[in-house]
Amino acid sequence: MNKAFPAFLAAAVLATPAIVFPVAGDSPSSRASAAETPGQDGFRVLPYLQNPKSDAMTINWISSSETPGKLTLTGPGIGNGKGKGAGNVRTLTSTPEYQPLLDYTDKEKSQVIRGLDQGSWLIQGSNFKHSLTVEGLKPGKEYTYTVEQDGQRHESTFTTAPDQNSWDHVRIVAFSDSETEPQGRTEHREWELSPVNGYAEGSEKRPGAGSVFAEKFGSTTRYGEFTLQYPMNQDTAMKQNMATIEESDPDLMMIAGDLVQGAGYQPAWDEFFGYVAGQHGELASSVPLITALGNWETYAAINGGYGTAADRSPAVISRNKYLAYFDNDGDPANPQYKGSYYRTDHGPVTVLTLDSTNGVPDEDTRTGTLSNPVFSGDDSNLTAENLSTDTQGEFTAADYDSAFTKVFPGTGTGDSDLPNMNPGSAQWEWAQKQLADARAEGRIVLVQFHHAAYSNGVHGTPPNHEFADNQSGTAMRAYSPMFEKYGVAAVIAGHDEMFERSFVDEDGDGAGFHSYDVGVAADGLRGEQLVENAEGAFEPLRFNTRSQWSAAADQPELWETGSNGKPQLIDGGLHYGHLQIDVNRKGAGAEITLSPVYVFPVLDEDYNLVKTERRVYDDVVTLQVDADGTVAG
Template identity: 60%
Template sequence: MNALNPTFSRRTGLRTLAAAVVAGTVSTAAPAALAKTAAGASAAPAGGDGFRVLPYLMEPTATSMDLVWFSERGVAGTVVVSGPGLGNNHGKGRTRPAGTRVSAPEHQPLLDYTEAELAQSIEGLAQGSWLLGAQNWKHRVSLTGLKPGKEYTYTVTQGGQRHTATFRTADAGNGWHDLRVIAFSDTETEPFGRVENREWELNQVTPYTESSLPRPGEGSLWHHTFGSTTRYGQFTLKYPLTQDVALTENVRHIEAADPDLLLVAGDLGQGGGYQPGWDEFFRHFAGELSDIASHVPLITSLGNWETFASINGGYGTPEDRSPVVRSRNKYHAYFERTGAGTDQENPQYRGSYYRTDHGPLTIITLDSTNGVPDESVGAGLLSGETFSGDDRNLTAERMPTDTQGSFTQAAYEEAFTEVFPGTTAADADLPVFNPGHDQWAWAERQLADARAKGQIIMVEFHHAPYSVGVHGTPPNHEFPDDQSGVAMRVYTPLLEKYGVAVVISGHDEMFQRSWVDADGDGRGFHAYDVGVAADGLRGEQYAKNAAGEYVPVRFNTHMEWTANTHEPETWADVDGVRQLVDGGMHYGHLQIDLRRRGQEAEMTLTPMYVFPILDAQYRLVRTERRAYDDVQVVRFDRSGVPKPRR
């Protein structure tokens, strides 16, 4: 395991120009104490004229970029952009701004706080201290006529505040040299994350290196400082970083690595229908703690939490699935995509699935949240007979069809028409991922087109199809799961047919990799779960055997590496205090480096983790960015097809 230099940058010029304060101070800090309503609940404060969410990049192409930001009042903002091809040239390489664009703010009442959110109490935080203004106004400006592979500077002025940043358009044709993508999942932001430490599962088979001392135990300073929980009947320590600090450090190291794109494979907030979760998400990506999304486009997908309303009704009831509808459409308010990379024949999906081309790379983002026929363990709706063992027993007749048992397609469509009067079921934004439906047909067209153009192809969606975690078994297994990603294996033949190199998923809150070569021709794809952004730190799924002992289930026989299983911990006493020296499962991200090799290309996949350095009182001193021992290299021929694995 190697510590990497966190300040390394391939493009020293491609940097945000400080969350910029040309006039006024950009701040998304929590407001002052809130007034109380007659009912005793906090009332959201009156909004200011400036930014609620800083500008973030959307729908990147080689010749265009969209800017989106939010304010708390319906005051128009302005954008000034400069760079190659814009304005009047004044000598080689010199340009001036190409005029000013004015936004048309749109009120987003769906993003208003609910009574439950205003009244919420969170232990460890002053009530309402995390709330922002009462209203959300969306601004979106399209920047067109840009040049491929060039850097642009823009300044957005909103209510007297200014934010300046830079971005770089994608390369076109054969002009590219290198490309860096970083991926993670399951940020699951919420205000409670500022004070909550999550579970830190310890592998029960090979937990330590030979030279390691054991973890601190019950009653230790670590236990008293960070707390504990119980996993599979075992005392389990909690992780030393809160979710908030973990995500802050993770994003800080990602930004220092200078990526071209950042993939967030679902479960962005702790419930898509929970507005404070969205406020926290943008606090980390386009707000108080970071403006990384101002200069690195986020390529996001819908996860199960994007269909969950948290304290506003969860998944709803069989009679009323409106919380699910509101949750999904809050996601759309922030990440609606309507450009050429979307399904133009089915705009009702609002970019739930879409294509991103960045130089030689094509990323196909799918929506894995809904399949048919509907399945539900609790309701006894299963697509195949119950079976046991590992996935070698997963026959065609036993293949699951759905990834969630919380609501049905019909119930969602009915609720959609009630939330949005005047619509019909055909207007609903919930696509189906199975063969024979719109998303499948679109995906196959995009894969075929990308292959014909010689692109290197990655696919992103939330529910990991190959996993040894708690969501790794299908709903018709002896150890069933109602949110299993196994149904997404239906895409495997398609992915192999068109030479997909990597599949990025999350959901199990693990760091793991599987190698999939279903047809046995030596060519396949790496399937990752990168759900280690900032939430849980889980290990393998365990179940009791005949002797009553917990043993790994390991339904997924394609698994080659997981941080929890293959990276044992090393503990030592340092100045009389038990400290973790190296190893173990930590928050982190997958770094994907694509480099040109003559007429061919090479991709290096490096799992990175953020290692905490603590003092003798277990206070955080710093974090280090380190690499796990599972670096994979994929080589491509001239047509972008992965070569047989060495």
Template identity: 50%
Template structure:
């Protein structure tokens, strides 16, 4: 058994008797019962919290809670076996170069346990321990403050972790950005190539990033949790294939497992991304005749996450609202637009080119249709377009939150305004077939009801856009935070090569790490090293603070953060440092939660 502290410091004064608040996680070679996934937190409110964990066996687990109003409160779980999470034969037989075959697989057994803690006090800290099959995990949780009784709230947002076992050995292509001309040469057999590798991207030889996906994600999470956030937003693409069980194993290995267990103390608010509909080696998106791979993929997401009810049981977990004190987070599902659309709907002679924009379109993906999905037994798709159940629900929640004077933040996966790979609508000649422009249809609502920020991912880059349709100076800030631990892409070029000029399709773009954070290289101990700038794995930090400055009653600060790798003269990664990009946005809010001019 390995012994490790959870990320959040424990309030030792609240510990009674021999309560040991540590994490005991079976190692990869010795999993004998106990936890398959450590306890992780969901649905935080002022008086409640959901604690979920997974075991190998179907014996009930026990949770013991200590804190205000609770002294040794004991709750027993009701085990729920999850056959949809079983390995397929393809997964059992998979081989990954650089890893011992099957070394990443768990034992059989995937049993879900959910305990809803209620009767908690607002803005309070509790300790809890969960015992399952003789193993014990302990951690600390905190409830949300009241809407009026708060001083400071901090939350983080990251997307596109896209975890998979291959990430343990894979270094991604490091797309060249501003200042990349000063990089070491990407020569095959050269010094960088021998150490980290090089590869070809759009016909150009480029460097591979110094960190593997696995290491980059781990270090990014360490930076994130060191800042002690109140909750974390995950706007989609958590795993490299929702239908690929080892991808989920890797996600929880980092977030509630042997590598890290930050979600045992910090609640997670997830969202469905396009990868959550993809079966990976288990059939990808399937075929028009059989979309069961997509149904199975989305079913795995539903098995892991239980979000607040949205009034439509068929759409459970797809979209939801959660209030955390004065903050309202509205999560949307952008994965199904109707009528369904594909690039082939637009004849080649009629396709848009360059920066031509004819409207948002209706669909964000060309991988499957509702009819195909439902023919395979799926029942949970939710249309995104105006007039749909989801759109109508979203408008009601925005109206309600504004009446209550909340600070409103929205998250969904497909970035509505993107300079990257997925920024083009379905009718464009260069579309990826997964453009997020249909989500622009929500902007009039967001601006009307005073949404402070919209947080997405998808293009695997760091970007901020600002949209102010009515020209009053108070618009909405849109973020792509798709740099959790997978790709490190840049802005799209207007041509097939990296030598082509930038397309700049997104006219609302205000900042990207790719083109606004110049890479600065210098000779350090006789070796050319990156000393600042560039694209790196990171996340968005959001701080809400109560103030009293005239009409301003709160201040919202949005800070793009990255985990910067520091190398020595032998090109070994000696550490990573928390650094911030220059594009820090500060918004003043009035007593109604609206952004002031």
């Protein structure tokens, strides 16, 4: 991997056992503005890697002008492929393609964000996409590449995937719900505390209303109770999370949806790529991004949200802004879905990324349109007969398809890029075929999608539950028997903005799969869904009986009084972070270690943020894998 870190990472130092990243303090009252924006020419988004294979890599970048760029690649055995060059050097020239959907709207140009200089977050110039796929590469080899664009030069490296039989170690890092936006530079999000297990034994209480902590970082109300806001704003949290990830030197980066705070809102994309291929970090230049669509990838924010029943164009534009950035080999039988669900092979590992953003028949608790009867209690009452069938209660597939023809004149509703996820659908049949193929090849299988099927958060209950959610992921439980049949090791999801692990073994044979909600990238820090009991107090609903661990419920906070008499957080609680997945060869099989990593904010006695530390929650899972790629019983 290229280790030319951005300037803010250069000061990173190692501590034992934590990795420590010094930071500048932040507070909602401080005035923030964007770093200097690029000029009319040059990179708008630095080169980032897509569609990784053992013998090929796609390199994308976005420029502000339509000038062709030049890619120069050096490494073993590439002189015989397409493009000019000989020996171990190859040169290719890009053909820029104008992306009209990525231009700023009038609302974006005139937007006012409290705490930021008006328009300081906007980038000059237009959006021209460059995409070059280099083929004929060797498995498991490092390549150096340089991209020259409008007089600017960017250099990085990447390593191709090893083949299935020649590997020693694979590291994948996963998170969800980064939900980037310019407002994140000043906004501190809610920091929920469990009413059942919020404090460790002997802990002091959190600072309360009127405290220095609350005045510095803000507070809100959750379930009728005073709730502190987190001591890192979203911008600082994302920078520190990405710094921690980059230090771990991953081979792949999985992002299970909700990359941005509304995909139809262009400044949100500018912020996202600033962290992974821009001024704040360059991880995506050397590590391929494996991304999924979330509900926010169908939301346009100030540009119309999900649209209206009469016109769902904002949702169509939002999805297609996402699809403009990301290129993957999807379902060849259904190219209209534009790679929204796809397969990635890396050494012994297969990652299936599914699109969980729509199901049929459509359900909406607000209109009373439900596919199954209402029920209450936990999921022990959830059966095949009352399982919900939709994850999207904001619009119907028919309305989306109709709007698609408005956004893309000359197309028909059958050309729509929106698949559904239900049994018998094209995506379902594709997934089953890929799983069967991966199992026949003896591969370790991970699955990724956005809407967590198993969760005790606010999205954990289905739309036909007494305490309903109309964007619940429970409909994705339809896939669980398929995942068990083909020996999926783990499912990675997000959506509920909490760190949770469930174990699913529907057939009771002891060989199920682990299901994770990793929605702790840099946005909300929500706890379990609470409901009011007969005494008027709020308590966890805990619909998900498969839950084994969550940071909100099982990692109580420990506060101690500092020398100045103020409470200081020592450890525990819900924090931003990611899941680190290590696959190590072990004899004829392998060992998988899943480590829930959190980025702990270290504050001085005046609650100034002075550094963050990489820590690991007390829920590391180790799986033994047989030679056929299945988890040993």
